[in-house]
Amino acid sequence: MAVKKGIKILGTGSSVPDFEVPNDEFAKILDTNDEWITERTGIKTRRFVQEGETSLTLCEDACKKAISEAGIDKEEIGIVIVGTCTADYITPSMACLLQGSLGLDERTLAFDLNAACSGFVYSLNTAYLLLHGSFKKYALVVGVEVLSRVLDYTDRGSSILFGDGAGACVIELSGEKPFVFEAGSIGGAESLNIPMTYQEKNPFTNKEPDTHKQVVNINGNEVYRFVQDAFPKSAAIVFEQAGITPDEIDYFICHQANLRILMASAKKLKVPFEKFFVNIDKYGNTSAASVAIALDELNKTGTLKRGQKLILAGFGGGLTYGSAYLTW
Numbered sequence: 001m002a003v004k005k006g007i008k009i010l011g012t013g014s015s016v017p018d019f020e021v022p023n024d025e026f027a028k029i030l031d032t033n034d035e036w037i038t039e040r041t042g043i044k045t046r047r048f049v050q051e052g053e054t055s056l057t058l059c060e061d062a063c064k065k066a067i068s069e070a071g072i073d074k075e076e077i078g079i080v081i082v083g084t085c086t087a088d089y090i091t092p093s094m095a096c097l098l099q100g101s102l103g104l105d106e107r108t109l110a111f112d113l114n115a116a117c118s119g120f121v122y123s124l125n126t127a128y129l130l131l132h133g134s135f136k137k138y139a140l141v142v143g144v145e146v147l148s149r150v151l152d153y154t155d156r157g158s159s160i161l162f163g164d165g166a167g168a169c170v171i172e173l174s175g176e177k178p179f180v181f182e183a184g185s186i187g188g189a190e191s192l193n194i195p196m197t198y199q200e201k202n203p204f205t206n207k208e209p210d211t212h213k214q215v216v217n218i219n220g221n222e223v224y225r226f227v228q229d230a231f232p233k234s235a236a237i238v239f240e241q242a243g244i245t246p247d248e249i250d251y252f253i254c255h256q257a258n259l260r261i262l263m264a265s266a267k268k269l270k271v272p273f274e275k276f277f278v279n280i281d282k283y284g285n286t287s288a289a290s291v292a293i294a295l296d297e298l299n300k301t302g303t304l305k306r307g308q309k310l311i312l313a314g315f316g317g318g319l320t321y322g323s324a325y326l327t328w
């Protein structure tokens, strides 16, 4: 009988801009303060790109580190998937741009995946499924956001939440490793969206340019309620399918949306909060990049040991959610 293969992560990398914007800076432009932001979200500061930095420059940096750590021949990468909702262009995709700038083989399946904050875990699962039919060994899975270009800096309810960054990993299929994934979507634009805008008047239809801005619109309370239920629900399905219990998990590497959400999730799953990795204080909510950045931080600090059991989970815009079980 064929062994069901899982995922082995061979290398990780991440990249955040140097430019830091602490909560106090928002207090200078909005009716807000460090105390409110810290208490309600756990965020202390975030990074924003500056002139010359883009989604692509962040991706390149993260990917080069991941490929270098993996120690692989990059010619053997056959799949590049970038989870993002703030790509530099509507087309070309970030994944195609990376194929070019990293000098990957032309026979690379490269595309972006928009599942907002679930983007990295959705991409990981998609790469896993595609690798089964690939004639190459490795996939490069990336999460990147430059949310600073779609924030409404007059809205204290949304602008304080987000940050920029990228994370990446190189994976291969392995008969010795597990991979169990569970995902869902509850479609609707009401609680979280970034709208497209007509830039110019259409001379044929007379459709005028939009007056609304291409910025993040979020009903925080609604998204909060959705996330609170979605993560424990999807994690429970993963535990059942994998035949494991929450207390066996070494680290929960979840989307960094809100510290309170992470704490409530630990409580619901009845696991010590110490098992939940937290870096929202440093980077804010980096949407599709957050899980990948967190994974790289745990790796680079030497915290992860081979064989340790991990849950990776994303949840947010779409609405979307997804949880993955794998081992380091």
Ligand code: UT7
Pocket: 031, 032, 033, 036, 037, 040, 041, 117, 156, 157, 158, 160, 161, 219, 220, 221, 223, 224, 227, 257, 258, 285, 287, 315, 316, 317
């Ligand atoms: O990554 C995608 C997933 N995203 C999320 O999961 C985000 C989920 N949502 C959240 O994290 C929280 O809902 C927020 C952090 C966005 C908001 O926290 P909250 O505890 O739900 O606050 P609230 O929206 O209920 O607002 C409470 C009060 C309001 O004032 P009133 O109406 O009670 O007078 C807000 O106007 O806090 C006010 N407020 C602020 N005050 C100071 C909202 N934003 C701010 C602010 N500073 N930045």
